[in-house]
Amino acid sequence: MSKSSKYNGDDIWKNNVEKINSELFTLTYGSVVAQLCRDFNNNYHEVNNQLDKMGYNIGLRLIEEFLAKTGVRRCQTFRETSEIISKIGFKIFLNIVPTIENWSSDNKTCSLILPEPNPLTEFVELPITTDSKISKELWYSQILCGVLRGALQMVQLDVDVNFVKDVLRGDDRTEIRLKLNKVLKDEIPAGED
Amino acid sequence: MKTTGSGSSVSLNSSTANHLGIINKNNDSNTSKLLFGILYSLKSISTKLIDEETSPISNALKSFTLGKYRIHYLESLTNLKFILITDIIIDNLQHVLWELYSNYYIKNCVENSLSPVEFKQSTDLKEHELMGKISNYNFIHETDHFLQSLSVFE
Numbered sequence: 167m168s169k170s171s172k173y174n175g176d177d178i179w180k181n182n183v184e185k186i187n188s189e190l191f192t193l194t195y196g197s198v199v200a201q202l203c204r205d206f207n208n209n210y211h212e213v214n215n216q217l218d219k220m221g222y223n224i225g226l227r228l229i230e231e232f233l234a235k236t237g238v239r240r241c242q243t244f245r246e247t248s249e250i251i252s253k254i255g256f257k258i259f260l261n262i263v264p265t266i267e268n269w270s271s272d273n274k275t276c277s278l279i280l281p282e283p284n285p286l287t288e289f290v291e292l293p294i295t296t297d298s299k300i301s302k303e304l305w306y307s308q309i310l311c312g313v314l315r316g317a318l319q320m321v322q323l324d325v326d327v328n329f330v331k332d333v334l335r336g337d338d339r340t341e342i343r344l345k346l347n348k349v350l351k352d353e354i355p356a357g358e359d
Numbered sequence: 360m361k362t363t364g365s366g367s368s369v370s371l372n373s374s375t376a377n378h379l380g381i382i383n384k385n386n387d388s389n390t391s392k393l394l395f396g397i398l399y400s401l402k403s404i405s406t407k408l409i410d411e412e413t414s415p416i417s418n419a420l421k422s423f424t425l426g427k428y429r430i431h432y433l434e435s436l437t438n439l440k441f442i443l444i445t446d447i448i449i450d451n452l453q454h455v456l457w458e459l460y461s462n463y464y465i466k467n468c469v470e471n472s473l474s475p476v477e478f479k480q481s482t483d484l485k486e487h488e489l490m491g492k493i494s495n496y497n498f499i500h501e502t503d504h505f506l507q508s509l510s511v512f513e
Contacts (some may be wrong), residue, residue: 227476229437230435230437233435233437234460234462235461238436239436240436320436321436321437322438323469
């Protein structure tokens with residue numbers, strides 16, 4: 167039995183989280199990305215960085231809400247962690263359940279496949295005609311990577327998160343790659359002896 | 360990438376029977392550092408007492424008792440520590456500590472974007488060597504209020 171079956175993402179999503187209209191959400195996020203593109207003169211690498219940073223700061227706080235609402239206990243393996251992220255984390259905050267695949271043999275790297283429609287990219291098209299760079303450089307949903315990185319860091323997991331495929335760019339699916347670097351140790355604060 | 364790590368923080372609420380009505384009074388004293396040291400050591404001992412391979416749930420320190428008082432302890436997965444000091448007749452306060460975290464901390468600190476969620480006291484601390492305390496006024500005020508409303512608070 168997988169550990170995530172003990173916690174019910176469905177119930178929490180139905181009864182215990184505040185919801186907003188998904189179109190409002192999609193359009194607001196879209197205007198954020200569009201504004202960033204303007205602010206950084208279509209330097210899409212910088213836009214990715216900024217989205218990642220915004221997500222990171224969201225993740226630092228979101229994890230506390232997540233833990234308080236779900237009462238999840240510490241996971242023993244990264245496989246468990248990924249199940250919790252997908253079946254509970256994504257479920258209660260975005261109401262989607264990504265599938266997890268492509269495990270590496272050391273169980274430290276895996277892929278999250280976001281189901282379509284991705285709530286961030288509904289109604290979105292990249293304007294390829296005006297700017298051909300955009301579909302090669304911009305990761306439109308990069309904020310999700312930041313959120314995951316920030317949230318996991320707060321529970322002592324140092325994880326690299328990045329997009330490798332995005333349907334918006336014409337790929338066959340939207341894929342986020344997670345790589346566990348190390349489990350951080352709880353240390354005695356310096357200068358408290 | 361930022362060099363600050365996960366927030367490890369100490370919130371100290373003292374409500375011994377001798378000091379009626381005074382909560383959070385030890386937050387700034389050195390005894391809070393001593394308490395942190397005791398808890399840190401006990402926690403590392405308790406995690407070593409269990410075989411992590413065979414046990415599904417890791418050991419967690421919940422409370423310990425000294426001659427005249429009992430220390431109740433809850434640590435969130437994000438390393439926030441919630442501590443209550445009570446008379447030894449008070450038995451289990453885990454639900455109270457969980458309430459402090461899941462309700463009062465979330466409401467006053469996490470959902471308040473002006474309130475920091477990392478509690479670094481000095482800048483020369485290295486990554487993941489953080490110790491600080493929750494100094495949000497509303498959080499302290501409301502925890503005081505909440506704790507005084509409990510039946511165990513006399």
